[in-house]
Amino acid sequence: MEQSVWSVPDSEANEMAGSTLPLRALGRLLRGHRMGAGKSQLAAGLHIEISPQTLGRMEDGQKIKISTVQIGSLLDFYRIGNPSAERSEVLGLWDEVKQEVRAAKRNGTSAGWWRAYSDQYAYHFDQYLSLEATARSITIFQLALIPGLLQHPEYRRAMIRIADPALSAVDVERRLELAARRQAMIAERADALRMKCLLSEAVLGHKPGGRKVMAEQARYLADLSTRPNICLQLVPLDADDHPGLVVQSFTLLEFPPLSSRNLTEPPVVYVEGYEGALYLEHASVIDRHRRAIAGIEQVALSESDTRQLFSRIAEEYRA
Template sequence: MIEVPTVRRRLLGAELRRLRDKAGLTLEDAARILECDRSKISRIETGHRGMRPKELRELLSEYGVDEARRHALAELARQANKRGWWQDYEDILAEPYQDFISLEASAASIWAYEAQLIPGLLQTERYSAAIAEASLVKESKEQRERFVAVRMARQRVLNQGEPSLAFWAILGEAALRQRVGGIDVMREQLHRLVELSSDLPNVNLQVLPFDVGAHAANAGTFVLLTFPEPTDLGIVYLDSLTGGMYLEEPRDVNRHRLVYEHLRASALPTQASIKLIEKVAREL
Protein backbone atom coordinates (compact mmCIF):
# COMPACT_ATOMS: atom_id res chain seq x y z
CA MET A 1 0.00 0.00 0.00
CA ILE A 2 1.37 3.41 -0.92
CA GLU A 3 1.95 6.15 1.64
CA VAL A 4 -0.98 8.53 1.13
CA PRO A 5 -1.22 11.44 0.97
CA THR A 6 2.36 12.62 0.54
CA VAL A 7 1.20 16.00 -0.77
CA ARG A 8 -0.84 16.69 2.35
CA ARG A 9 2.12 15.81 4.56
CA ARG A 10 4.33 18.19 2.61
CA LEU A 11 1.70 20.89 2.95
CA LEU A 12 1.44 20.38 6.72
CA GLY A 13 5.21 20.16 7.10
CA ALA A 14 5.77 23.42 5.23
CA GLU A 15 3.25 25.17 7.48
CA LEU A 16 4.94 23.81 10.60
CA ARG A 17 8.27 25.11 9.33
CA ARG A 18 6.75 28.53 8.70
CA LEU A 19 5.19 28.64 12.16
CA ARG A 20 8.45 27.57 13.80
CA ASP A 21 10.36 30.30 11.98
CA LYS A 22 7.70 32.84 12.93
CA ALA A 23 8.10 31.82 16.60
CA GLY A 24 11.86 32.37 16.32
CA LEU A 25 12.70 28.74 17.11
CA THR A 26 15.32 26.47 15.56
CA LEU A 27 15.11 22.80 14.63
CA GLU A 28 16.98 22.06 17.85
CA ASP A 29 14.38 24.00 19.86
CA ALA A 30 11.55 22.02 18.28
CA ALA A 31 13.43 18.76 18.92
CA ARG A 32 13.72 19.66 22.61
CA ILE A 33 9.96 20.26 22.77
CA LEU A 34 9.25 16.74 21.53
CA GLU A 35 12.34 15.24 23.21
CA CYS A 36 13.52 13.78 19.92
CA ASP A 37 16.33 14.10 17.39
CA ARG A 38 16.68 17.15 15.17
CA SER A 39 16.39 14.84 12.16
CA LYS A 40 12.84 13.85 13.14
CA ILE A 41 11.68 17.46 13.07
CA SER A 42 13.39 17.95 9.72
CA ARG A 43 11.63 14.90 8.25
CA ILE A 44 8.26 16.10 9.58
CA GLU A 45 8.78 19.53 8.03
CA THR A 46 9.69 18.05 4.65
CA GLY A 47 6.69 15.71 4.73
CA HIS A 48 8.76 12.52 4.87
CA ARG A 49 7.10 11.33 8.06
CA GLY A 50 3.87 11.90 9.90
CA MET A 51 3.38 12.73 13.55
CA ARG A 52 1.09 11.77 16.40
CA PRO A 53 -1.71 14.19 17.39
CA LYS A 54 -0.09 14.71 20.80
CA GLU A 55 3.18 15.76 19.17
CA LEU A 56 1.39 18.21 16.89
CA ARG A 57 -0.49 19.76 19.82
CA GLU A 58 2.75 20.20 21.76
CA LEU A 59 4.53 21.91 18.87
CA LEU A 60 1.66 24.22 18.01
CA SER A 61 1.25 25.21 21.64
CA GLU A 62 4.93 26.11 21.93
CA TYR A 63 4.75 27.98 18.63
CA GLY A 64 1.98 30.18 20.07
CA VAL A 65 -0.67 29.10 17.56
CA ASP A 66 -4.25 30.02 18.47
CA GLU A 67 -6.88 27.36 19.13
CA ALA A 68 -8.79 27.72 15.86
CA ARG A 69 -5.63 27.34 13.79
CA ARG A 70 -4.49 24.39 15.92
CA HIS A 71 -7.79 22.65 15.23
CA ALA A 72 -7.51 23.22 11.45
CA LEU A 73 -3.95 21.89 11.32
CA ALA A 74 -4.88 18.90 13.49
CA GLU A 75 -7.61 18.03 10.99
CA LEU A 76 -5.10 18.32 8.15
CA ALA A 77 -2.78 15.92 9.99
CA ARG A 78 -5.65 13.51 10.66
CA GLN A 79 -6.57 13.45 6.99
CA ALA A 80 -2.93 12.73 6.11
CA ASN A 81 -3.17 9.35 7.82
CA LYS A 82 -6.70 8.49 6.75
CA ARG A 83 -7.38 5.75 4.24
CA GLY A 84 -9.74 6.91 1.50
CA TRP A 85 -12.14 5.10 -0.82
CA TRP A 86 -9.89 5.96 -3.78
CA GLN A 87 -7.19 3.59 -2.50
CA ASP A 88 -9.34 0.70 -3.66
CA TYR A 89 -8.47 1.87 -7.19
CA GLU A 90 -4.68 1.86 -6.87
CA ASP A 91 -4.43 -0.39 -9.92
CA ILE A 92 -5.67 2.35 -12.27
CA LEU A 93 -4.81 5.60 -10.44
CA ALA A 94 -1.32 7.09 -10.47
CA GLU A 95 -0.06 8.13 -7.04
CA PRO A 96 -0.23 11.89 -7.77
CA TYR A 97 -3.86 11.49 -8.87
CA GLN A 98 -4.69 9.63 -5.64
CA ASP A 99 -3.13 12.52 -3.76
CA PHE A 100 -5.26 14.93 -5.76
CA ILE A 101 -8.50 13.09 -4.94
CA SER A 102 -7.61 13.03 -1.24
CA LEU A 103 -6.95 16.78 -1.26
CA GLU A 104 -10.10 17.46 -3.28
CA ALA A 105 -12.16 15.55 -0.71
CA SER A 106 -11.24 17.95 2.11
CA ALA A 107 -10.73 21.23 0.24
CA ALA A 108 -12.73 24.31 1.17
CA SER A 109 -12.59 25.67 -2.37
CA ILE A 110 -11.49 24.50 -5.79
CA TRP A 111 -10.84 26.86 -8.70
CA ALA A 112 -10.49 24.99 -11.99
CA TYR A 113 -9.56 26.31 -15.41
CA GLU A 114 -10.07 23.91 -18.33
CA ALA A 115 -9.40 24.93 -21.91
CA GLN A 116 -10.68 21.94 -23.92
CA LEU A 117 -12.51 19.50 -21.64
CA ILE A 118 -15.28 19.62 -19.05
CA PRO A 119 -13.78 19.32 -15.52
CA GLY A 120 -14.11 15.87 -13.97
CA LEU A 121 -16.41 17.05 -11.17
CA LEU A 122 -18.94 18.22 -13.77
CA GLN A 123 -18.79 15.35 -16.26
CA THR A 124 -21.65 13.01 -17.07
CA GLU A 125 -20.94 9.30 -16.98
CA ARG A 126 -21.13 8.96 -20.77
CA TYR A 127 -18.83 11.94 -21.34
CA SER A 128 -16.33 10.49 -18.85
CA ALA A 129 -16.53 7.09 -20.56
CA ALA A 130 -15.76 8.71 -23.91
CA ILE A 131 -12.70 10.40 -22.39
CA ALA A 132 -11.53 7.09 -20.94
CA GLU A 133 -12.08 5.28 -24.23
CA ALA A 134 -9.99 7.83 -26.11
CA SER A 135 -7.19 8.47 -23.62
CA LEU A 136 -6.65 5.20 -21.72
CA VAL A 137 -5.27 3.45 -24.77
CA LYS A 138 -3.23 0.81 -22.90
CA GLU A 139 -5.87 -0.06 -20.30
CA SER A 140 -8.47 -2.82 -20.55
CA LYS A 141 -12.22 -2.24 -20.83
CA GLU A 142 -12.60 -3.12 -17.13
CA GLN A 143 -9.92 -0.62 -16.13
CA ARG A 144 -11.58 2.11 -18.17
CA GLU A 145 -14.89 1.36 -16.45
CA ARG A 146 -13.20 1.59 -13.05
CA PHE A 147 -11.71 4.93 -14.04
CA VAL A 148 -15.20 6.23 -14.85
CA ALA A 149 -16.48 4.87 -11.52
CA VAL A 150 -13.80 6.87 -9.71
CA ARG A 151 -14.75 10.03 -11.56
CA MET A 152 -18.42 9.61 -10.67
CA ALA A 153 -17.57 8.91 -7.02
CA ARG A 154 -15.44 12.08 -6.86
CA GLN A 155 -18.50 14.18 -7.63
CA ARG A 156 -19.95 13.50 -4.18
CA VAL A 157 -17.84 16.39 -2.86
CA LEU A 158 -20.15 18.83 -4.61
CA ASN A 159 -23.13 18.00 -2.37
CA GLN A 160 -21.67 16.27 0.66
CA GLY A 161 -23.34 18.64 3.14
CA GLU A 162 -22.17 21.60 5.18
CA PRO A 163 -19.82 23.23 4.84
CA SER A 164 -20.13 22.78 1.10
CA LEU A 165 -17.13 22.78 -1.18
CA ALA A 166 -17.01 26.04 -3.14
CA PHE A 167 -16.32 24.97 -6.72
CA TRP A 168 -15.57 27.54 -9.41
CA ALA A 169 -14.98 26.40 -12.98
CA ILE A 170 -13.86 28.51 -15.92
CA LEU A 171 -14.20 26.68 -19.24
CA GLY A 172 -12.66 27.66 -22.52
CA GLU A 173 -15.29 27.84 -25.27
CA ALA A 174 -13.50 24.96 -26.98
CA ALA A 175 -14.58 22.69 -24.09
CA LEU A 176 -18.21 23.31 -25.10
CA ARG A 177 -17.62 22.66 -28.78
CA GLN A 178 -15.26 19.65 -28.66
CA ARG A 179 -17.69 16.82 -29.51
CA VAL A 180 -16.56 14.26 -26.99
CA GLY A 181 -18.53 11.04 -27.49
CA GLY A 182 -20.68 12.43 -30.29
CA ILE A 183 -23.64 14.81 -30.48
CA ASP A 184 -25.97 13.03 -28.04
CA VAL A 185 -23.29 12.68 -25.36
CA MET A 186 -22.22 16.27 -25.79
CA ARG A 187 -25.74 17.66 -25.67
CA GLU A 188 -26.40 15.71 -22.45
CA GLN A 189 -23.16 17.07 -21.00
CA LEU A 190 -24.02 20.66 -21.80
CA HIS A 191 -27.47 20.28 -20.25
CA ARG A 192 -25.77 18.84 -17.18
CA LEU A 193 -23.65 21.98 -16.86
CA VAL A 194 -26.78 24.15 -16.91
CA GLU A 195 -28.47 21.96 -14.29
CA LEU A 196 -25.52 21.98 -11.91
CA SER A 197 -25.12 25.74 -12.18
CA SER A 198 -28.82 26.18 -11.38
CA ASP A 199 -29.25 23.47 -8.72
CA LEU A 200 -26.06 23.76 -6.68
CA PRO A 201 -25.38 27.19 -5.13
CA ASN A 202 -21.79 26.18 -4.36
CA VAL A 203 -21.02 25.64 -8.07
CA ASN A 204 -20.04 28.69 -10.12
CA LEU A 205 -19.50 28.39 -13.84
CA GLN A 206 -18.04 30.82 -16.38
CA VAL A 207 -17.06 30.45 -20.02
CA LEU A 208 -14.03 32.10 -21.58
CA PRO A 209 -15.22 32.82 -25.16
CA PHE A 210 -13.02 32.60 -28.23
CA ASP A 211 -13.24 36.34 -28.88
CA VAL A 212 -11.37 37.15 -25.66
CA GLY A 213 -8.19 36.29 -27.54
CA ALA A 214 -4.98 36.15 -25.46
CA HIS A 215 -5.58 35.82 -21.73
CA ALA A 216 -3.76 35.34 -18.42
CA ALA A 217 -3.77 31.50 -18.57
CA ASN A 218 -2.40 30.95 -22.06
CA ALA A 219 0.29 28.76 -20.44
CA GLY A 220 -2.29 26.03 -19.75
CA THR A 221 -4.97 24.60 -17.49
CA PHE A 222 -4.67 24.19 -13.72
CA VAL A 223 -6.61 23.54 -10.53
CA LEU A 224 -6.12 25.60 -7.36
CA LEU A 225 -7.24 24.08 -4.06
CA THR A 226 -7.50 25.88 -0.74
CA PHE A 227 -8.25 24.37 2.65
CA PRO A 228 -10.53 25.31 5.55
CA GLU A 229 -9.77 28.49 7.42
CA PRO A 230 -7.79 29.49 9.32
CA THR A 231 -4.92 27.55 7.73
CA ASP A 232 -4.72 29.78 4.61
CA LEU A 233 -3.02 26.89 2.82
CA GLY A 234 -3.29 26.33 -0.90
CA ILE A 235 -1.89 24.09 -3.62
CA VAL A 236 -1.91 24.05 -7.44
CA TYR A 237 -2.36 20.84 -9.44
CA LEU A 238 -1.15 20.57 -13.04
CA ASP A 239 -2.44 17.50 -14.87
CA SER A 240 -0.28 15.46 -17.25
CA LEU A 241 -0.11 12.11 -19.02
CA THR A 242 2.15 10.74 -16.29
CA GLY A 243 -0.09 11.62 -13.35
CA GLY A 244 0.30 15.33 -12.73
CA MET A 245 2.45 17.56 -10.54
CA TYR A 246 1.95 19.99 -7.65
CA LEU A 247 3.06 23.54 -6.95
CA GLU A 248 3.21 24.08 -3.21
CA GLU A 249 5.33 27.19 -2.71
CA PRO A 250 3.21 30.19 -1.60
CA ARG A 251 4.63 32.37 -4.40
CA ASP A 252 3.49 29.83 -7.02
CA VAL A 253 0.05 29.45 -5.44
CA ASN A 254 -0.38 33.22 -5.23
CA ARG A 255 0.65 33.64 -8.88
CA HIS A 256 -2.02 31.18 -9.99
CA ARG A 257 -4.54 32.83 -7.70
CA LEU A 258 -3.86 36.15 -9.44
CA VAL A 259 -4.12 34.52 -12.88
CA TYR A 260 -7.49 33.05 -11.91
CA GLU A 261 -8.79 36.43 -10.83
CA HIS A 262 -7.82 37.78 -14.26
CA LEU A 263 -9.61 34.85 -15.92
CA ARG A 264 -12.76 35.62 -13.94
CA ALA A 265 -12.66 39.19 -15.18
CA SER A 266 -12.12 38.09 -18.80
CA ALA A 267 -14.75 35.32 -18.84
CA LEU A 268 -18.46 35.83 -19.40
CA PRO A 269 -20.60 36.39 -16.27
CA THR A 270 -22.48 33.33 -15.04
CA GLN A 271 -25.81 34.04 -16.71
CA ALA A 272 -24.20 34.96 -20.01
CA SER A 273 -22.11 31.78 -19.77
CA ILE A 274 -25.25 29.66 -19.28
CA LYS A 275 -26.85 31.30 -22.31
CA LEU A 276 -23.79 30.46 -24.42
CA ILE A 277 -23.84 26.84 -23.20
CA GLU A 278 -27.54 26.56 -24.12
CA LYS A 279 -26.85 28.13 -27.52
CA VAL A 280 -24.07 25.64 -28.28
CA ALA A 281 -26.33 22.74 -27.20
CA ARG A 282 -29.05 23.91 -29.62
CA GLU A 283 -26.54 24.16 -32.46
CA LEU A 284 -25.31 20.58 -32.13
Protein backbone atom coordinates in the same frame (compact mmCIF):
# COMPACT_ATOMS: atom_id res chain seq x y z
CA MET B 1 2.31 4.69 -4.34
CA GLU B 2 3.18 5.60 -0.78
CA GLN B 3 1.29 3.28 1.57
CA SER B 4 2.98 4.02 4.90
CA VAL B 5 1.10 5.86 7.64
CA TRP B 6 1.69 8.16 10.55
CA SER B 7 1.95 5.82 13.52
CA VAL B 8 0.36 6.63 16.84
CA PRO B 9 2.07 5.65 20.08
CA ASP B 10 0.83 3.15 22.66
CA SER B 11 -0.17 0.58 20.02
CA GLU B 12 -2.58 2.95 18.29
CA ALA B 13 -1.08 2.63 14.81
CA ASN B 14 -4.14 3.61 12.77
CA GLU B 15 -4.38 4.55 9.10
CA MET B 16 -5.13 8.14 8.25
CA ALA B 17 -7.32 9.39 5.43
CA GLY B 18 -5.11 11.32 3.06
CA SER B 19 -3.20 14.53 3.71
CA THR B 20 -5.43 16.09 6.39
CA LEU B 21 -5.22 19.75 7.29
CA PRO B 22 -3.62 19.20 10.72
CA LEU B 23 -1.13 16.85 9.09
CA ARG B 24 -0.14 19.47 6.51
CA ALA B 25 0.08 22.17 9.17
CA LEU B 26 2.28 19.97 11.35
CA GLY B 27 4.63 19.16 8.49
CA ARG B 28 4.97 22.80 7.50
CA LEU B 29 5.63 23.83 11.12
CA LEU B 30 8.31 21.17 11.55
CA ARG B 31 9.99 22.24 8.31
CA GLY B 32 10.10 25.82 9.59
CA HIS B 33 11.71 24.75 12.86
CA ARG B 34 14.26 22.60 11.01
CA MET B 35 15.25 25.44 8.71
CA GLY B 36 15.34 27.87 11.63
CA ALA B 37 17.77 25.55 13.39
CA GLY B 38 19.94 25.29 10.27
CA LYS B 39 19.53 21.51 10.02
CA SER B 40 19.39 19.53 6.77
CA GLN B 41 16.81 16.88 6.04
CA LEU B 42 19.64 14.35 6.04
CA ALA B 43 20.83 15.33 9.52
CA ALA B 44 17.33 15.48 10.96
CA GLY B 45 16.36 12.16 9.41
CA LEU B 46 19.47 10.46 10.73
CA HIS B 47 18.75 11.86 14.18
CA ILE B 48 15.42 10.01 14.39
CA GLU B 49 16.51 7.11 12.14
CA ILE B 50 14.40 7.80 9.07
CA SER B 51 15.54 8.67 5.54
CA PRO B 52 15.69 12.31 4.37
CA GLN B 53 13.11 11.42 1.72
CA THR B 54 10.73 10.19 4.41
CA LEU B 55 11.31 13.34 6.44
CA GLY B 56 10.56 15.38 3.32
CA ARG B 57 7.25 13.58 2.86
CA MET B 58 6.38 14.33 6.47
CA GLU B 59 7.15 18.02 5.96
CA ASP B 60 4.94 17.98 2.86
CA GLY B 61 2.04 16.74 4.99
CA GLN B 62 2.11 13.21 3.63
CA LYS B 63 1.79 10.01 5.61
CA ILE B 64 4.84 8.36 7.13
CA LYS B 65 5.52 6.17 10.13
CA ILE B 66 6.59 8.28 13.09
CA SER B 67 6.00 8.24 16.83
CA THR B 68 5.50 10.83 19.53
CA VAL B 69 8.97 10.02 20.84
CA GLN B 70 10.49 10.82 17.43
CA ILE B 71 8.52 14.08 17.22
CA GLY B 72 9.91 15.08 20.60
CA SER B 73 13.43 14.09 19.57
CA LEU B 74 13.16 16.27 16.47
CA LEU B 75 12.11 19.23 18.59
CA ASP B 76 15.10 18.67 20.87
CA PHE B 77 17.34 18.48 17.79
CA TYR B 78 15.88 21.77 16.56
CA ARG B 79 16.52 23.31 20.01
CA ILE B 80 12.82 23.89 20.70
CA GLY B 81 12.74 24.18 24.47
CA ASN B 82 10.58 22.22 26.88
CA PRO B 83 8.41 23.90 27.94
CA SER B 84 7.94 26.55 25.26
CA ALA B 85 5.09 27.97 23.18
CA GLU B 86 6.68 26.59 20.00
CA ARG B 87 6.88 23.07 21.42
CA SER B 88 3.30 23.23 22.70
CA GLU B 89 2.10 24.29 19.25
CA VAL B 90 3.78 21.33 17.55
CA LEU B 91 2.59 18.81 20.13
CA GLY B 92 -0.89 20.27 20.02
CA LEU B 93 -1.05 19.73 16.27
CA TRP B 94 0.34 16.22 16.71
CA ASP B 95 -2.44 15.52 19.22
CA GLU B 96 -4.99 16.81 16.71
CA VAL B 97 -3.54 14.48 14.07
CA LYS B 98 -3.95 11.54 16.45
CA GLN B 99 -7.52 12.55 17.22
CA GLU B 100 -8.32 12.51 13.49
CA VAL B 101 -6.77 9.05 13.24
CA ARG B 102 -9.05 7.74 15.96
CA ALA B 103 -12.13 9.48 14.57
CA ALA B 104 -11.44 8.15 11.07
CA LYS B 105 -11.08 4.63 12.43
CA ARG B 106 -14.35 4.89 14.37
CA ASN B 107 -16.16 6.21 11.28
CA GLY B 108 -14.68 3.60 8.97
CA THR B 109 -12.97 6.27 6.83
CA SER B 110 -9.40 5.64 7.92
CA ALA B 111 -7.99 4.91 4.49
CA GLY B 112 -9.81 7.60 2.50
CA TRP B 113 -12.68 6.35 0.34
CA TRP B 114 -10.69 6.91 -2.86
CA ARG B 115 -8.01 4.42 -1.80
CA ALA B 116 -10.32 1.61 -2.91
CA TYR B 117 -9.61 2.86 -6.45
CA SER B 118 -5.85 3.35 -6.06
CA ASP B 119 -5.20 0.96 -8.94
CA GLN B 120 -7.19 3.25 -11.23
CA TYR B 121 -5.34 6.56 -10.95
CA ALA B 122 -1.78 7.84 -11.23
CA TYR B 123 0.30 7.95 -8.05
CA HIS B 124 0.41 11.74 -7.97
CA PHE B 125 -3.40 11.99 -7.92
CA ASP B 126 -3.74 10.48 -4.46
CA GLN B 127 -2.52 13.68 -2.83
CA TYR B 128 -4.86 15.75 -4.98
CA LEU B 129 -7.87 13.67 -3.93
CA SER B 130 -7.02 14.15 -0.26
CA LEU B 131 -6.80 17.93 -0.78
CA GLU B 132 -10.03 18.00 -2.78
CA ALA B 133 -11.82 16.21 0.05
CA THR B 134 -10.94 18.96 2.55
CA ALA B 135 -11.06 22.09 0.37
CA ARG B 136 -13.57 24.86 1.02
CA SER B 137 -13.02 26.44 -2.41
CA ILE B 138 -11.95 24.97 -5.75
CA THR B 139 -11.24 27.25 -8.70
CA ILE B 140 -10.50 25.56 -12.03
CA PHE B 141 -9.26 27.04 -15.29
CA GLN B 142 -9.38 24.61 -18.19
CA LEU B 143 -8.27 25.19 -21.76
CA ALA B 144 -9.10 22.01 -23.65
CA LEU B 145 -11.25 19.54 -21.71
CA ILE B 146 -14.21 19.46 -19.36
CA PRO B 147 -12.82 19.10 -15.80
CA GLY B 148 -13.35 15.69 -14.22
CA LEU B 149 -15.76 17.02 -11.59
CA LEU B 150 -18.03 18.29 -14.39
CA GLN B 151 -17.84 15.37 -16.82
CA HIS B 152 -20.95 13.53 -17.93
CA PRO B 153 -20.45 9.74 -17.56
CA GLU B 154 -20.35 9.15 -21.31
CA TYR B 155 -17.87 11.98 -21.83
CA ARG B 156 -15.76 10.44 -19.09
CA ARG B 157 -16.05 7.01 -20.71
CA ALA B 158 -14.81 8.42 -24.01
CA MET B 159 -11.85 10.12 -22.31
CA ILE B 160 -10.91 6.90 -20.52
CA ARG B 161 -10.87 5.04 -23.83
CA ILE B 162 -8.76 7.75 -25.45
CA ALA B 163 -6.22 7.64 -22.63
CA ASP B 164 -6.06 3.82 -22.41
CA PRO B 165 -7.72 1.99 -25.34
CA ALA B 166 -6.70 -1.43 -23.99
CA LEU B 167 -8.28 -0.94 -20.55
CA SER B 168 -10.63 -3.74 -19.54
CA ALA B 169 -14.37 -3.15 -19.28
CA VAL B 170 -14.19 -3.78 -15.53
CA ASP B 171 -11.53 -1.11 -15.04
CA VAL B 172 -13.45 1.36 -17.19
CA GLU B 173 -16.46 0.93 -14.93
CA ARG B 174 -14.33 1.34 -11.81
CA ARG B 175 -12.95 4.62 -13.13
CA LEU B 176 -16.46 5.80 -13.91
CA GLU B 177 -17.45 4.85 -10.38
CA LEU B 178 -14.55 6.84 -8.94
CA ALA B 179 -15.58 9.90 -10.97
CA ALA B 180 -19.21 9.54 -9.86
CA ARG B 181 -18.21 9.34 -6.21
CA ARG B 182 -16.07 12.48 -6.50
CA GLN B 183 -19.00 14.32 -8.06
CA ALA B 184 -21.35 13.04 -5.36
CA MET B 185 -19.01 14.35 -2.67
CA ILE B 186 -19.13 17.81 -4.24
CA ALA B 187 -22.93 17.71 -4.14
CA GLU B 188 -22.98 16.46 -0.54
CA ARG B 189 -20.66 19.28 0.55
CA ALA B 190 -22.79 22.02 -1.03
CA ASP B 191 -22.91 24.00 2.22
CA ALA B 192 -19.14 23.77 2.83
CA LEU B 193 -17.61 23.95 -0.63
CA ARG B 194 -17.70 26.53 -3.39
CA MET B 195 -16.50 25.57 -6.88
CA LYS B 196 -15.80 28.02 -9.72
CA CYS B 197 -14.87 26.77 -13.19
CA LEU B 198 -13.57 29.08 -15.91
CA LEU B 199 -13.67 27.16 -19.17
CA SER B 200 -12.34 28.14 -22.54
CA GLU B 201 -15.05 27.90 -25.18
CA ALA B 202 -12.68 25.45 -26.87
CA VAL B 203 -13.70 22.74 -24.39
CA LEU B 204 -17.06 22.57 -26.18
CA GLY B 205 -15.46 22.35 -29.61
CA HIS B 206 -13.66 19.09 -28.92
CA LYS B 207 -15.96 16.07 -29.27
CA PRO B 208 -14.83 13.03 -27.21
CA GLY B 209 -17.38 10.33 -27.98
CA GLY B 210 -18.98 12.28 -30.83
CA ARG B 211 -21.80 14.78 -31.18
CA LYS B 212 -24.37 12.82 -29.16
CA VAL B 213 -22.05 12.62 -26.16
CA MET B 214 -21.24 16.33 -26.41
CA ALA B 215 -24.95 17.15 -26.54
CA GLU B 216 -25.40 15.29 -23.25
CA GLN B 217 -22.30 16.95 -21.80
CA ALA B 218 -23.45 20.46 -22.68
CA ARG B 219 -26.89 19.80 -21.20
CA TYR B 220 -25.24 18.35 -18.09
CA LEU B 221 -23.16 21.53 -17.69
CA ALA B 222 -26.28 23.67 -18.01
CA ASP B 223 -27.91 21.67 -15.23
CA LEU B 224 -24.83 21.82 -12.99
CA SER B 225 -24.65 25.59 -13.40
CA THR B 226 -27.94 25.94 -11.51
CA ARG B 227 -26.46 24.50 -8.30
CA PRO B 228 -25.88 27.16 -5.65
CA ASN B 229 -22.27 26.15 -4.89
CA ILE B 230 -21.12 25.83 -8.52
CA CYS B 231 -20.21 28.78 -10.75
CA LEU B 232 -19.51 28.05 -14.43
CA GLN B 233 -18.27 30.72 -16.84
CA LEU B 234 -17.11 30.31 -20.41
CA VAL B 235 -14.28 32.35 -21.90
CA PRO B 236 -15.17 33.13 -25.54
CA LEU B 237 -12.61 32.30 -28.18
CA ASP B 238 -12.84 35.88 -29.45
CA ALA B 239 -12.24 37.42 -26.02
CA ASP B 240 -9.72 40.24 -25.80
CA ASP B 241 -6.24 39.70 -24.40
CA HIS B 242 -6.34 37.92 -21.04
CA PRO B 243 -4.02 35.83 -18.82
CA GLY B 244 -5.67 32.59 -19.92
CA LEU B 245 -3.76 32.89 -23.19
CA VAL B 246 -0.44 32.34 -21.42
CA VAL B 247 -1.28 30.30 -18.31
CA GLN B 248 -1.87 26.58 -18.61
CA SER B 249 -4.83 24.75 -17.08
CA PHE B 250 -4.73 24.67 -13.28
CA THR B 251 -6.75 24.17 -10.12
CA LEU B 252 -6.54 26.44 -7.06
CA LEU B 253 -7.60 24.77 -3.81
CA GLU B 254 -8.27 26.76 -0.64
CA PHE B 255 -8.94 25.35 2.81
CA PRO B 256 -10.93 26.20 5.95
CA PRO B 257 -9.27 27.10 9.26
CA LEU B 258 -8.23 24.20 11.46
CA SER B 259 -11.13 23.35 13.73
CA SER B 260 -9.38 23.70 17.08
CA ARG B 261 -6.63 26.28 16.55
CA ASN B 262 -6.04 29.62 14.89
CA LEU B 263 -4.32 28.31 11.76
CA THR B 264 -5.35 28.29 8.11
CA GLU B 265 -3.68 26.04 5.60
CA PRO B 266 -2.15 27.90 2.64
CA PRO B 267 -3.77 27.44 -0.77
CA VAL B 268 -2.37 24.98 -3.30
CA VAL B 269 -2.19 25.32 -7.08
CA TYR B 270 -2.38 21.93 -8.78
CA VAL B 271 -1.07 21.63 -12.35
CA GLU B 272 -1.41 18.25 -14.02
CA GLY B 273 0.62 17.07 -16.99
CA TYR B 274 0.80 13.95 -19.10
CA GLU B 275 3.55 12.40 -16.97
CA GLY B 276 2.94 13.90 -13.54
CA ALA B 277 1.74 16.90 -11.58
CA LEU B 278 2.94 19.94 -9.65
CA TYR B 279 1.70 21.08 -6.25
CA LEU B 280 2.60 24.76 -5.90
CA GLU B 281 2.31 26.55 -2.55
CA HIS B 282 4.70 29.53 -2.64
CA ALA B 283 2.84 32.75 -1.86
CA SER B 284 4.09 34.53 -4.99
CA VAL B 285 2.88 31.65 -7.17
CA ILE B 286 -0.54 31.70 -5.52
CA ASP B 287 -0.75 35.46 -6.03
CA ARG B 288 0.08 35.15 -9.74
CA HIS B 289 -2.63 32.56 -10.21
CA ARG B 290 -5.13 34.70 -8.31
CA ARG B 291 -4.32 37.59 -10.65
CA ALA B 292 -4.74 35.26 -13.61
CA ILE B 293 -8.16 34.21 -12.33
CA ALA B 294 -9.20 37.85 -11.91
CA GLY B 295 -8.05 38.67 -15.44
CA ILE B 296 -9.84 35.68 -16.96
CA GLU B 297 -13.06 36.55 -15.09
CA GLN B 298 -13.04 39.99 -16.71
CA VAL B 299 -13.45 38.51 -20.20
CA ALA B 300 -15.62 35.51 -19.27
CA LEU B 301 -19.34 35.38 -19.96
CA SER B 302 -21.71 35.80 -17.03
CA GLU B 303 -23.13 32.70 -15.39
CA SER B 304 -26.52 33.20 -17.03
CA ASP B 305 -25.03 33.80 -20.49
CA THR B 306 -22.82 30.74 -20.02
CA ARG B 307 -25.86 28.61 -19.13
CA GLN B 308 -27.70 29.82 -22.21
CA LEU B 309 -24.69 28.99 -24.38
CA PHE B 310 -24.51 25.48 -22.92
CA SER B 311 -28.17 24.95 -23.78
CA ARG B 312 -27.76 26.29 -27.31
CA ILE B 313 -24.70 24.14 -27.99
CA ALA B 314 -26.56 21.07 -26.65
CA GLU B 315 -29.30 21.71 -29.21
CA GLU B 316 -26.80 22.23 -32.01
CA TYR B 317 -25.07 18.92 -31.26
CA ARG B 318 -28.44 17.16 -31.20
CA ALA B 319 -29.36 18.53 -34.63
